[in-house]
Amino acid sequence: MSRTTRKKLKDDDIENMLMRLEAGEISEDDAESDEDDLDFYPSRKDLQAVLEDKEVSDEEEVPETEECPDPPLVHEEIYQQASTSRSNVFPQINTRNLIWKKRSLEYKEESIAFLGSTELGPELMKLETPLQFFSQYFSEDLLKKIVEETNKYSTQTNIDRPVQISLTELRKYLGILIFMTYFCDHLVAH
Numbered sequence: 001m002s003r004t005t006r007k008k009l010k011d012d013d014i015e016n017m018l019m020r021l022e023a024g025e026i027s028e029d030d031a032e033s034d035e036d037d038l039d040f041y042p043s044r045k046d047l048q049a050v051l052e053d054k055e056v057s058d059e060e061e062v063p064e065t066e067e068c069p070d071p072p073l074v075h076e077e078i079y080q081q082a083s084t085s086r087s088n089v090f091p092q093i094n095t096r097n098l099i100w101k102k103r104s105l106e107y108k109e110e111s112i113a114f115l116g117s118t119e120l121g122p123e124l125m126k127l128e129t130p131l132q133f134f135s136q137y138f139s140e141d142l143l144k145k146i147v148e149e150t151n152k153y154s155t156q157t158n159i160d161r162p163v164q165i166s167l168t169e170l171r172k173y174l175g176i177l178i179f180m181t182y183f184c185d186h187l188v189a190h
Helices: 010-021 042-060 132-138 140-156 168-182
Strands: 078-080 091-093
Touching: 078 132, 140 168
Parallel strands: none
Antiparallel strands: 078 091
């Protein structure tokens, strides 16, 4: 398919599709299509030029949907879209800020310092085996949910011969993993 006949999605279309996907109105399988191929940009400058052109055209357009989009994820240099026909005006993200930049991670030491207690509580001190410790955090309901979702996935991927596991088989598998962490450490090449 030629590049000129391909349909371009606007930000509002993408937001609408993501909201419908989250609401369960459409599935990810329905969202895939041959005509929705991703555009290829040979260089960063080409991508930036397209984004700048799109930014100029987006400023002139008024969105047609009345749905409330999610708030923007980037909070740098947010500008408002000029619109007199709509009472709800949502901020647009400057697309220049969405390009990855190479720079150091900036953080303050006190904001990432652990402020909790380093002592174990009495309920954890009573636990004697790795299995008891594991069972403290992985409840019976969680294990049942893992079995259910594993069986569902197996049926979806191989409908002719799905592999069904039981709660006992999951427990055996987890037991092997716990056992391997203690007794097979010397087999791993360092």
